[in-house]
Amino acid sequence: MSQSETTAMAELLELDAQVLQSYLAELVDWLGDLSDGAPARIVDLGSGTGTGTLALAQRFPRAHVTAVDLSPQMLHRLTEKASALGLAGRVRGLRADLDQGWPRTGTSDLVWAASSLHHMADPGRVLAGAFDHLRPGGLLAVTEMSFFPRFLPDDIGVGRPGLEARVHAALDSGPSVDWSPHLERAGFRLEAARPFAIDLRGSLPPATARYAQVCLRKLRSHLGREFAADDLAALDAVLDDDSPHSVLRRTDLTVRTVRTTWAARRP
Numbered sequence: 442m443s444q445s446e447t448t449a450m451a452e453l454l455e456l457d458a459q460v461l462q463s464y465l466a467e468l469v470d471w472l473g474d475l476s477d478g479a480p481a482r483i484v485d486l487g488s489g490t491g492t493g494t495l496a497l498a499q500r501f502p503r504a505h506v507t508a509v510d511l512s513p514q515m516l517h518r519l520t521e522k523a524s525a526l527g528l529a530g531r532v533r534g535l536r537a538d539l540d541q542g543w544p545r546t547g548t549s550d551l552v553w554a555a556s557s558l559h560h561m562a563d564p565g566r567v568l569a570g571a572f573d574h575l576r577p578g579g580l581l582a583v584t585e586m587s588f589f590p591r592f593l594p595d596d597i598g599v600g601r602p603g604l605e606a607r608v609h610a611a612l613d614s615g616p617s618v619d620w621s622p623h624l625e626r627a628g629f630r631l632e633a634a635r636p637f638a639i640d641l642r643g644s645l646p647p648a649t650a651r652y653a654q655v656c657l658r659k660l661r662s663h664l665g666r667e668f669a670a671d672d673l674a675a676l677d678a679v680l681d682d683d684s685p686h687s688v689l690r691r692t693d694l695t696v697r698t699v700r701t702t703w704a705a706r707r708p
């Protein structure tokens with residue numbers, strides 16, 4: 442990933458954390474309920490800018506969290522945020538390529554991997570590493586997006602009803618992965634596969650409009666020539682800061698997405 446792609450990804454991850462804060466709190470609470478005692482040693486695989494690391498460090502005030510990521514830029518942002526939150530003593534950034542083997546994390550009580558496993562060349566090997574580095578009874582939480590967030594109403598007021606649905610249909614990459622068999626193959630016992638249906642309406646977090654713009658711009662950049670020109674023009678109006686239809690001015694946004702977490706235990 443180039444420097445500018447990493448910067449763009451980091452912004453998206455930080456907006457995601459701000460907008461989906463209530464979902465994240467619910468997820469972390471649920472993992473607390475599934476854990477046999479509050480986890481003290483946590484590893485975040487592919488931590489990015491620290492969404493999971495920081496939420497876990499805040500939810501479990503005695504825990505030490507090791508954030509593993511390939512990107513020094515992501516880890517820099519993560520450690521700066523940890524310091525600002527007074528968590529520097531319990532949060533450690535560890536630069537490592539998980540495709541090259543398991544880094545020196547020691548044994549942990551909880552391993553967390555959010556939106557990261559699908560990036561790995563050999564996720565089975567990473568899951569085997571997680572198994573080896575969890576204590577017996579320890580928990581692994583794998584979270585992946587079931588579908589990319591949607592924001593717009595069906596009628597966006599520019600005469601192209603159903604625009605956002607067509608954007609997603611054009612980019613549909615097929616059914617999302619079921620991680621259950623992968624986890625069982627690595628030796629884990631599946632505790633639950635829980636979809637979190639997120640549907641934010643009404644009074645939305647302040648970062649929502651920018652989040653919608655960044656997400657829709659990302660989708661726009663992947664659309665091919667076969668996408669209808671009239672739909673592209675309508676999407677461009679939504680993405681144009683100066684347009685009356687701009688996502689930054691709209692009062693009809695919602696946030697709809699599904700994230701699934703597979704919680705599995707080392708027997």
Ligand SMILES: C[S@@+](CC[C@H](N)C(=O)[O-])C[C@H]1O[C@@H](n2cnc3c(N)ncnc32)[C@H](O)[C@@H]1O
Nearest residue numbers: 487488489492510511512538539540555557560
């Ligand atoms: C989509 S981001 C998810 C970040 C974070 N877990 C979150 O939920 O916000 C994926 C992260 O995985 C990292 N990553 C991708 N491949 C990796 C690898 N082989 N080893 C370590 N980290 C990797 C990327 O640098 C990126 O920060």
